[in-house]
Amino acid sequence: MFVAPDIIQVELPLPFPLKIVNCYLVRGPDGWALIDSGINWPPALEAWQRALAQWSIRPRDVCEIYITHYHPDHVGLAGWWQRQSDAPVFMTPLEARSVIEVWSDGPWTGRQLAALFTAHGMPETLAQAVAERSEGTHEMTQPLPEITPLAQLAIPADAEYLVPAAPLLIAGRAFQPLVLPGHADEHLCLFEPATGVLLAADHVLPRISPNISVLPHTRPDPLGRYLRSFAALESLAVEIVLPGHGLALTNLHERLEQLRSHHIDRLEEMLTAIGAGTTAYEIATRIFRMDQLSPHQVQFAMGETIAHLDYLVAEDRVDRSDSEPVTYRLKR
């Protein structure tokens, strides 16, 4: 359906608890641009065929493809789309690199993820189950597209996020790019000043708090950088937020406030759960019902726990000892 001026939202099914990812078709004077692609899974391909028929859009009408970050539900069908449309696929440089590193020749994720989580105290068998689940996602990202990294959208080494002065012309419409870390290191959001539309992907979601995880290749303190990136959004005249999952929202400021207070509460829970000092896995079991979670959810809970603990370390409230396993202890 049209959710903003000349912007169609296409809901694609996912084989995960999240159930649906939103992709967007943006119509401009130069044709259509596609923002995010879905995962390579037969029900998602069928959903694309139905949507294209409904809107009488031919794949060749899509002249540009932008992928907001490397996660499989966003990049998974970019290669399939590129083959049909011949359109260039654009990403921020770090996200483009992550696509290659994570999805190109196989199970780096598995081994490195298991190693990271066992180093943080997770039992070997559980870490193995998480690793296998993550390897199962690999084929849902194939074939990989040929990606054009947008060099001007790299976050400089001395900055936490990037709001470049120059707009991006997407299908001939002027969007302000915002490269905001947290959910992914160089996650791309797009703001159109003329309409007040913010294509937020997974940086701001309506119902759930975007997963902020430490994973094997994450830059340090993703949660701190995520929370500080809100400043970049708060200065924009946003009328409507089009998210990567769930319904559009119009109360961006209120939602950012809710997300902020969610993390502040979670940080307090972590401080309490640290007790006399222990591993991230132990802390995660005190906060999440780890024994009742699927391997996919265990990965999210564990990555999220390490991210919160590393935030507290960066804030100088908690000590981290890089022993085997890594332990955290309240600062005296």
Ligand SMILES: [Zn+2]
């Ligand atoms: Zn994501």
